[in-house]
Amino acid sequence: MLMPIKLKGVMQAPVSPMKDDFSFDGEGFAKMVDFHVRHGAPAIAWPHHKAESLNLTIAERKLGAEIAVKTVAKRVPVSIFVGTLSEEDSLDLARHAQKVGADAILTISPYCRRPAQEEIFDSIVRIATTVELPVLTYNSPWRNGEGVEFTGELTRRLIDRLPNYIGMKDASFHSQKYLEISRVALDMRPGFAIIMGVEHLLASYPLGACGSFSSSGAIAPNLCNKFFAALEAHDWETARECQFKISELWRMFKEQYPSSLKGAMIMMGRPVGPTRSPLPTASKERLEFLRKRLEELDILQTEPHGW
Amino acid sequence: MATFQPGLVHAPVTPFRRDQSVDYATYAKVIEFHLRNGAEALALPMPEGEDMSLRDGELRELLEFAVKQVKGRVPVLAHVSDAGTSLAVERAVHAEKTGAAAILSHPPYFWHPRPAMVVEHLARIAAAVKLPFYVCSPPVESPGTELTSDMVMQLIERVPNLAGVVDASLDFVFMEEVISGGRRLRPGFQLLAGRDYLVSAAALGGNGAIVPLAGIAPKLVRRVYDLCRQQKFVDARGMQEDIAHLHHLVREAGASGLKDGLAGIKCAMAVMGRECGVPRPPVRPLGEVERGRFEEAVQSLAFLKTEPHGW
Numbered sequence: 001m002l003m004p005i006k007l008k009g010v011m012q013a014p015v016s017p018m019k020d021d022f023s024f025d026g027e028g029f030a031k032m033v034d035f036h037v038r039h040g041a042p043a044i045a046w047p048h049h050k051a052e053s054l055n056l057t058i059a060e061r062k063l064g065a066e067i068a069v070k071t072v073a074k075r076v077p078v079s080i081f082v083g084t085l086s087e088e089d090s091l092d093l094a095r096h097a098q099k100v101g102a103d104a105i106l107t108i109s110p111y112c113r114r115p116a117q118e119e120i121f122d123s124i125v126r127i128a129t130t131v132e133l134p135v136l137t138y139n140s141p142w143r144n145g146e147g148v149e150f151t152g153e154l155t156r157r158l159i160d161r162l163p164n165y166i167g168m169k170d171a172s173f174h175s176q177k178y179l180e181i182s183r184v185a186l187d188m189r190p191g192f193a194i195i196m197g198v199e200h201l202l203a204s205y206p207l208g209a210c211g212s213f214s215s216s217g218a219i220a221p222n223l224c225n226k227f228f229a230a231l232e233a234h235d236w237e238t239a240r241e242c243q244f245k246i247s248e249l250w251r252m253f254k255e256q257y258p259s260s261l262k263g264a265m266i267m268m269g270r271p272v273g274p275t276r277s278p279l280p281t282a283s284k285e286r287l288e289f290l291r292k293r294l295e296e297l298d299i300l301q302t303e304p305h306g307w
Numbered sequence: 308m309a310t311f312q313p314g315l316v317h318a319p320v321t322p323f324r325r326d327q328s329v330d331y332a333t334y335a336k337v338i339e340f341h342l343r344n345g346a347e348a349l350a351l352p353m354p355e356g357e358d359m360s361l362r363d364g365e366l367r368e369l370l371e372f373a374v375k376q377v378k379g380r381v382p383v384l385a386h387v388s389d390a391g392t393s394l395a396v397e398r399a400v401h402a403e404k405t406g407a408a409a410i411l412s413h414p415p416y417f418w419h420p421r422p423a424m425v426v427e428h429l430a431r432i433a434a435a436v437k438l439p440f441y442v443c444s445p446p447v448e449s450p451g452t453e454l455t456s457d458m459v460m461q462l463i464e465r466v467p468n469l470a471g472v473v474d475a476s477l478d479f480v481f482m483e484e485v486i487s488g489g490r491r492l493r494p495g496f497q498l499l500a501g502r503d504y505l506v507s508a509a510a511l512g513g514n515g516a517i518v519p520l521a522g523i524a525p526k527l528v529r530r531v532y533d534l535c536r537q538q539k540f541v542d543a544r545g546m547q548e549d550i551a552h553l554h555h556l557v558r559e560a561g562a563s564g565l566k567d568g569l570a571g572i573k574c575a576m577a578v579m580g581r582e583c584g585v586p587r588p589p590v591r592p593l594g595e596v597e598r599g600r601f602e603e604a605v606q607s608l609a610f611l612k613t614e615p616h617g618w
Contacts, residue, residue, distance in 0.1 A: 152555070175477035175504035179551035200479040203507035206540030207547065236538055240512055244487035247480070 005077045005103050005134055007167060007193040008210050010201075010224035012041035012217045013048040015258055015265070016056060016064065018273035024060045025273060026067055031307050032218075032272065033071040039221035039304060044072050045079045045106065045213050050258045053081055055276040058089055062096050069101045077103040083138060085110055087123055091130050098131045105131060106169060108138040108148050117154050124158055134166040136193065139181065141172050152180035159188045167193030169213060173200050182208050198250060199224065202243040205231045215257075216249040219264050219294070220303045245297060252293055256280055264290045269306040311409065311439045311470060312514060313382060313499065314347035315532045317521040320572060321356045321369065322583035329365060331372055333583055336618050337522065338376045340581065344525035344615060347515075349377065350384040350411060354446040355519035355572055358386055359416065360587040363394065367401050374406045382408030384517075388443070390416040392428045396435045403436045410436055411473060413443035414452040425452050426461045433462075439470035443501065446475045446567075456484035463492045471497025473517055477504055486512050503528075503554045506547045509535035519568075520553055523575045524614050549610045556608075560601045562591045574598060578605045580617035 014036055017028030033044055046068050047053040047061060056064070065080045072078050080097035082090045082105050090107060097105050109115050109123030128135040137158070141149035150158075150168065158165050168185065172178055173196070185192040186208050196204050196212040217224045227242035253261045259275045263282025266272070267290055274281040282290070294300040319341055322333035341349060351373055352358040352366065361369065366387075374383050385402035387410055389395040399410045412432050414425045433440035442462060444454040454476070462469050472485050482498060489496035500508035500516040505528075508516070521528045527546055534543040553575075554568075561570030569586040570593050576583045585592035593601055605611065 173479040175479075175507045176502070176551070176554070177477075178507075179504070179548060180555065183548035183551055200483065202510050203479040203482065206506055206510050207544050234538075234541065236510065236540070239510075243483060243511070247483040247487060250480075251484070 005166075007043055007077065007079075007104075007195060009042035009228045010199060010212050010214045010217060011043035011045055011195065012036035012221070013045045013050055013213045013215075014068075015218060015262055015272050016047055016051040018276065020273060022274060022276055024056065024064070026063060028272060029064060030067050030071045032270070033068050035270065035307050036217065036221070037072055037075050040225045041076060041217065041221070042211070043077045043079065044068055046081065048081055048213060050215060050218075050261065052258065052276055052279070053083070054085070055279070058084075058092065061093060062100075065093075065097055065102060066100045079104040079106050079136060081106045081138075082127065083108040083111070085112065087126065090127050094127055094131045094133075098133050102133065104134040104136060104166070106136040106138055108140060111140075111148060114146055115148060117151060120148060120150070121154060121157060125161055128162045128164060132164065135162065135164050136167045136169055136195070137165070138169045138197075139172055139177075140197075141174075141177060149177075150181060152184040155181050156184045156188065159185060159192070165189075166191070167195060167210075169195045169197055170204075170209070171197030173197070173203075175203070178204055178209075179207065199227065199243070199246045201227065201231060202236075202239050215253060215261070216246050218261060218270075219249065219268055220246075220299050222303050223299070248297060249299070252290065260286065260290060263287050264294060267291045267294060267300070268303065310495075311382075312497070313350075313384060313409065313517075314515045315345060315529065316348040316350045316384065316499070316515060316517040317341040317346035317525070318350050318353040318355050318517050318519045320522060320576060320583050321352050321361065323587055324584065327587060329361075329369060330584060334369075334372065335376050337581070337583065338373060340615075340618055341521065341525070342377070342380055344521070345529040346381060346521065346525075348382040348384055348408070349373065350386060350517050353386050353517065353519065354567065355569065356386075357569060357587055357590075358388065360590070363398070366398060367405075370402055370407065371405050384409045384411055384441070386411045386443075387432065388413045388416060390418060392431050395428075395432050399432050399435050403438050407438065409439040409441060409470065411441045411443050413445045413475075414454055419452050422455065422458055425454075426458050426465070429458075429462055430465050433466040433468055437468065440466060440468045441471050441473050441497075441499065442469065443473040444476040444481070446502070456481055456488060459485050460488055460492060463489060463496065469493075471499060471514065473499045473501045474508060474513075475501035477502060477507075479507065479511075482508055482511050482513070503550050504547070505531050505535050505550075506540050506543050510540045519572065520550060520557070522581070523572070523579055524550070524553060524611060526614055527610060546610075549608070553605075553608065553611075556601065556604050560593055560597065571601065574601055575605050578602050579611070579614065
């Protein structure tokens with residue numbers, strides 16, 4: 001039956017290291033996962049967009065899931081993202097995640113179709129009932145009504161329908177949309193985990209968010225951990241400093257995500273290789289710019305180098 | 308000038324008679340209600356005050372009336388958004404002469420100019436007055452151009468009397484960028500929370516709030532505001548959820564494709580014993596069945612039991 005898991009803090013979502021020929025670097029990935037766990041990650045989540053999930057083959061995603069579970073070796077929970085373009089692939093990845101011993105799956109109904117609320121409901125129910133694992137969903141509303149949006153009402157129906165529905169990755173980053181979900185979900189299922197898509201935690205933690213899936217943790221794990229400790233201590237002054245610094249990092253990385261992030265990781269002594277097309281790989285000039293910014297932000301001097 | 312801080316700002320509705328004229332007798336009661344129930348300033352006419360549905364002459368008359376009614380008890384912030392730059396400029400000049408304490412404007416209605424022209428539009432409005440100027444993000448996504456944090460930074464460089472931003476985007480990223488980036492360029496740069504969501508903006512270091520639902524639940528709004536001032540953001544969560552619940556009911560009521568909440572807000576005012584009529588056309592009032600359902604939903608909100616009823 002359902003194993004209870006605790007999701008809290010700035011949880012790390014490793015990138016997918018690639019070899020120079022753009023093939024998936026399994027050994028590098030194991031090092032990446034281990035780096036995060038050793039630097040205080042309270043959970044590992046893979047493969048998010050930062051891990052180029054949609055540019056990996058289904059076989060690579062399964063291999064990575066196995067490596068992640070094996071490398072973490074129960075030190076912290078591991079969630080596997082099973083969102084794809086085709087629901088059949090998502091079902092397959094969900095079953096596989098359960099088989100190899102993942103602790104949870106994160107899912108979304110297939111993207112790019114502007115699905116109706118009813119279609120999202122059906123899709124999530126199909127995926128969530130194919131496994132016994134705890135299930136998280138991914139709220140990804142885009143502007144102008146595109147994307148896949150979990151409204152408060154949809155969240156209510158899913159909690160009602162699915163005993164293994166334990167949380168939401170929320171990428172709305174929007175007071176109204178956030179509260180539409182949180183006020184319903186936290187009331188119906190008090191331990192419901194609302195996890196911010198990246199670390200916009202200062203705005204959401206007071207309203208019941210339990211943590212984030214990290215964008216900047218690959219570069220600045222110490223900053224992430226300091227940030228969450230400050231939130232837990234209600235030390236808002238320190239939390240603001242950390243939040244604004246992390247926002248600066250996010251501004252650097254969000255364009256052509258995760259190309260710049262992978263570039264910056266090279267500057268931190270963790271070469272994770274190129275980014276798969278159609279996304280660009282950070283150029284030499286971009287790398288130099290990133291190095292300079294990391295130095296200005298005091299990241300280069302205060303965060304771990306190498307593996 | 309840099310020290311002007313509007314604090315907890317109430318945004319009154321604009322009552323209309325059946326013949327569509329502004330109902331000034333009721334408007335006076337609305338203003339007095341806000342002043343008795345915790346308003347540290349008034350902002351008018353905000354989108355919830357149906358600014359877009361008022362004619363130029365009416366907008367001026369409404370402000371003159373409000374300033375006279377308030378008699379200096381609290382600052383009155385004048386909202387002067389329009390489609391054309393010169394229209395907004397002239398109304399800003401009029402507002403300053405009339406005795407407004409600050410000018411608010413968002414990017415132009417209807418047009419979608421390039422960012423540089425949006426900055427130009429806002430900078431000209433600000434330059435026409437000496438008052439503190441606040442740039443607002445548009446109240447809903449569609450009726451004009453988005454305000455980006457880059458535009459705000461350019462405005463800080465150009466506009467000496469730019470005091471801050473009124474945030475209606477509710478966007479965490481925008482708030483983070485405006486507060487951290489804005490204060491690097493101009494220490495003390497303000498961010499006022501718009502649209503009833505106070506906690507996130509305050510946690511990020513925001514300064515005050517302009518709250519449309521203050522006409523319905525002024526005590527709740529005041530309690531959340533005070534907790535935020537004391538940095539007790541976690542304690543404010545339950546009450547912010549209550550405000551969000553009320554906000555949800557108001558916005559979902561009515562036929563508006565923008566979910567502007569205008570029909571809902573006036574109906575909720577009536578439920579609280581403060582009849583303000585219905586919105587101006589083309590906004591449709593709630594039909595009989597929907598009105599009944601809405602009234603029941605509002606009446607069942609336990610947290611409204613302790614709010615003032617009647618004027």
